[in-house]
Amino acid sequence: MKKVVLILSILTTAALSQVALKPENAYRRVPNSSFGAGEHLEYKVHYGIFNAAEAVVDVAPTLYKVNERPCYRVNVYGRTVGAFDLITRIRNTWRSYIDTTAILPQKFFAHIEEGNHRKEENVTFNHFANTVRAEEKNQKDVFKVPDNVHDVISGYYYLRTIDFSRVNTNQTIEVPAFFDDQVYNMKVRYRGREVVKTRFGHINAIKLNPVLPENKLFKGEDAIRIWVSDDANKVPVKIEVELWVGSMEMDLKKHSGLRNDLKFFKQ
Numbered sequence: 001m002k003k004v005v006l007i008l009s010i011l012t013t014a015a016l017s018q019v020a021l022k023p024e025n026a027y028r029r030v031p032n033s034s035f036g037a038g039e040h041l042e043y044k045v046h047y048g049i050f051n052a053a054e055a056v057v058d059v060a061p062t063l064y065k066v067n068e069r070p071c072y073r074v075n076v077y078g079r080t081v082g083a084f085d086l087i088t089r090i091r092n093t094w095r096s097y098i099d100t101t102a103i104l105p106q107k108f109f110a111h112i113e114e115g116n117h118r119k120e121e122n123v124t125f126n127h128f129a130n131t132v133r134a135e136e137k138n139q140k141d142v143f144k145v146p147d148n149v150h151d152v153i154s155g156y157y158y159l160r161t162i163d164f165s166r167v168n169t170n171q172t173i174e175v176p177a178f179f180d181d182q183v184y185n186m187k188v189r190y191r192g193r194e195v196v197k198t199r200f201g202h203i204n205a206i207k208l209n210p211v212l213p214e215n216k217l218f219k220g221e222d223a224i225r226i227w228v229s230d231d232a233n234k235v236p237v238k239i240e241v242e243l244w245v246g247s248m249e250m251d252l253k254k255h256s257g258l259r260n261d262l263k264f265f266k267q
Contacts, residue, residue: 027069027127028148030103033232034160037061037072038257041235045250052084052248059257064097066106067125071097074153090114096153102127103161105154123151123178132178141181150177155186160234164190164206172211187211189222196227196238198252201264203237204230232260 038061045053060073076094079085091113097106108123122135125145132149134141150158155175162173167190175186191207205227212221223242228234235258239250255262 027099027102027104029101030158030161032100032103032161033259034234035059035072035157036257036259037063039259040254040256041252042254043236043239043250044253045248047084047248048246050084051082053078053080053090054253055079055250061257063100066097069106070100071106072100072157073097074157076153088115094153096151096157098154098157102148103154103158104148105151108151108153125149125151125178134181143178143181143183145178145183146176148176149183150175150186152177152179152186159188159208160228162234164230164234191225193230194227195267197267198237198264200252200262202267203262203264205237206230206234229262231263233258233262235262237262 037059039057039059041057043055043057044051045055055076055078058075058077060075063070064073065071074096078090078092080088080090093109093111095109097108098104099106104127105123105125107125108121110119110121112119120136124133124135126132127148130145130147130149132143132145134143155177158175159173167173169192170189172187172189175188177184177186187210189209189211191209194205194207195202196205206229208226208228209222210224210226212223225240226236227238228236235252235255236250237252241248241250
């Protein structure tokens with residue numbers, strides 16, 4: 001009897017260890033022909049006729065190994081300019097290490113400077129255990145998260161891999177995300193296709209609406225409108241934001257290192 005119990009104990013321990021330590025192929029595989037190392041995008045933000053801010057989105061030219069997985073390192077940097085820099089100085093940096101195969105985050109970093117407000121956070125993802133460890137100053141917390149959870153940057157890059165020819169107009173795409181110690185669903189509504197005018201010429205674009213909860217900043221749940229290139233890249237070329245006070249517009253200023261050429265044309 002003791003031998004039977006011992007055997008059952010060994011088998012149970014082995015089974016539990018296999019659950020706790022998922023095999024390498026437990027990661028999903030997401031085909032990606034939209035972006036790669038070395039991509040560089042720059043944007044200008046306008047508030048009415050005024051230049052308000054600028055943003056740079058960079059995918060590092062080399063890959064990084066994080067949690068024993070090859071990753072893209074994506075940096076997003078935003079800052080106010082001109083008169084807006086005098087009113088509310090913003091210097092924000094977000095960084096995500098995105099698994100090249102699963103298009104999932106392995107680590108996320110945020111450095112926030114908004115006026116007198118300062119915040120710095122490091123988040124480590126454990127997709128085997130479905131947990132994240134969030135570190136801020138001397139505080140460390142572990143949160144339970146759903147399968148294939150994203151951060152705010154990796155969620156956007158995952159959306160770029162979606163084949164929108166298979167998505168119906170007005171259909172909503174949901175992606176689980178972890179941000180600011182909370183799990184929520186990133187919701188994006190597909191609005192169809194349009195031709196958009198840019199500084200480089202006209203371009204065929206896919207129109208998307210992030211679905212927003214009720215808030216005191218944005219005017220309605222469809223207050224943000226994003227046009228991404230209707231090609232393999234799916235690069236944002238234009239963004240409009242309706243605020244309760246005025247509106248903002250973000251336009252693509254520079255681009256390089258794309259996996260596919262953007263096809264602008266005259267109209």
